[in-house]
Amino acid sequence: MxxxxxxxxxxxxxxxxxxxxxxxxxxxxxxxxxxxxxxxxxxxxxxxxxxxxxxxxxxxxxxxxxxxxxxxxxxxxxxxxxxxxxxxxxxxxxxxxxxxxxxxxxxxxxxxxxxxxxxxxxxxxxxxxxxxxxxxxxxxxxxxxxxxxxxxxxxxxxxxxxxxxxxxxxxxxxxxxxxxxxxxxxVKHRIGEAEDFEHFSKLVKAAFHQRRKTIRNNLKDMATDEDLQTVGINPQDRAEHIAPELYVALSNHLSAKAV
Known part of the structure; x- marks a missing residue:
C-alpha cells in the first residue's frame, strides 16, 4: 500500500x-x-x-x-x-x-x-x-x-x-x-453547579482576559467589590489565585442579582 x-x-x-x-x-x-x-x-x-x-x-x-x-x-x-x-x-x-x-x-x-x-x-x-x-x-x-x-x-x-x-x-x-x-x-459531584453556564463561561473568559490585572479590574463591567467579597474573593487578587468553585459562586450570585 x-x-x-x-x-x-x-x-x-x-x-x-x-x-x-x-x-x-x-x-x-x-x-x-x-x-x-x-x-x-x-x-x-x-x-x-x-x-x-x-x-x-x-x-x-x-x-x-x-x-x-x-x-x-x-x-x-x-x-x-x-x-x-x-x-x-x-x-x-x-x-x-x-x-x-x-x-x-x-x-x-x-x-x-x-x-x-x-x-x-x-x-x-x-x-x-x-x-x-x-x-x-x-x-x-x-x-x-x-x-x-x-x-x-x-x-x-x-x-x-x-x-x-x-x-x-x-x-x-x-x-x-x-x-x-x-x-x-x-465529575460526579460538583462543589457548585453553574445556574447559567453561558454567564459562567463569559465571566471566566473576562477574568483571565489580562492576567496581570486584578480581578477587580478585569471584572469591573460585571461585578463590584461587594459582589466579589460576598462570595469570598479578594478584589485585589489576580484571576489565577481564584479556585474554580469561587467562579461558579460569583456567577450564580450575579445571575441571582440580575433576576
Missing amino acids: KEHKARKRFGQNFLQDTRIIRDIVNAVRPQPDDTVIEIGPGLAAITGPLAQKLNRLHVIEIDRDIVGRLKTLPFADKLVIHEGDVLQFDFHSVPGKKKIVGNLPYNISTPLLFRLSEVADDVIDMHFMLQKEVVERMVAEPKTNDYGRLGVMLQYFFDMEMLIEVPPESFDPAPKVDSAVVRMIP
Whole structure:
C-alpha cells in the first residue's frame, strides 16, 4: 500500500512508539461491549490494539485517504467510520455511555476540548494525547502559572490526570513539542453547579482576559467589590489565585442579582 504522508493542515503526527501505544490501550481498559470512539485514527496505531479487544469501534477521520486505508485493514469489519470534521460531529448520535480516545490534532485541541465538555454527561472517560503544555494547563491548580481559563472550564466538567509523558521521537513526523496523555473523567459531584453556564463561561473568559490585572479590574463591567467579597474573593487578587468553585459562586450570585 502506498505510504501516507502526514498532512500539516490536518495537524497529523503519527504515533509509532509501541510502548506508548500499549500504555494508552491499557489506560483505556476496553471491554468487548464498550462503546468507544477514537478521534483521528491516522495509521491505526491505537485503532488496531483497540479493535482487537472490542466488538465494534467508532472512528472519526477527516482525511479521505486515511478513510480509504481504514477500509482495507484486516479488522475493518469492526470499524464504524465517521468521515468528517470532529468539531462538527454529533457525539450524541452514537448511543450509550462512551469512552473517547485519540491522538488529537494539536491545531484544534482547545476548541475540541471545549466541544467535548458539552457531552460530558454522555461519557465514561476520555484519554487523549495532547501537547504537554496544554495538559499542564488543563490539570493546573490555582496560584500556579499554568492555571487559567482552560483549566477552570475543564475542571468544572472533569477530574483530570496526566498519565504518560511522550517525547517527540515517538511520532512520525516528530513534532517540535513534548506530548502527554491525559485522562478525563466526568465529575460526579460538583462543589457548585453553574445556574447559567453561558454567564459562567463569559465571566471566566473576562477574568483571565489580562492576567496581570486584578480581578477587580478585569471584572469591573460585571461585578463590584461587594459582589466579589460576598462570595469570598479578594478584589485585589489576580484571576489565577481564584479556585474554580469561587467562579461558579460569583456567577450564580450575579445571575441571582440580575433576576
